[in-house]
Amino acid sequence: MNVLIVDDEEDIGLMVSMFLKKKGISVDYADRITKAKNMIQAHAYEVYFLDLNLPDGTGFDLVDDIRNASVGAKVVIISAYDGVVETRRAAEMNIDHFIKKPFTKKQIIDAVNA
Template identity: 40%
Template sequence: MNTTNSTGAKRILIIDDETDICLLLSGLLRRLGYQPTCAHFIEEGRKCLTTQQFDAVFLDLNLPDGLGFDLLPMIRGAQANIKIIMISAFDGQAERKRATDQGADYFIGKPFTRRSVETALESMQV
């Protein structure tokens, strides 16, 4: 499904409880030509996913109301073609493997760089 808006920008949902991360990532995505939307809780992200279509989601691992892992099946069920990029300060092999096993397409450790975000989006053709 093509989710570009009237300006042609692809839509990306950011689910992260850190306001600074949301602001930084939103600004970067806007400069790259995307239309970002932020949610700070799993439940807020779930509502966004049921009311809007997105091309990709940046999903934090640790959120105030649960683990990002818990949202992966819902995302896949609601929007099968969405690309999921897990982001986390917990950047170990166990977290990366679990993210991939449970449906994430890509994993970026925090702190991330502009290049790591661009690489993730390019590799998944978002």
């Protein structure tokens, strides 16, 4: 399984990567939408973990690119923003999981396995 994590907080990216790598999952990391778009075009991933608050946009900005490049891929939002607007938009975009920061290792692994 291949996973892409898009989060501008390097500590979060490293922590989620560590959780997943211990389960034998291949992980790539991007800290910007621009970098993530290039990675999405170059490689198909089965699961995408997206932060909402990025320096050059939001994780929602990547969903169309993901859906076009990786049909059937799972999209997971990891964000401190979990208000009505964000959760409604996630539902409208058919996001598979919405995990609120701070999160647990179990939430990350469960999102991949679900």
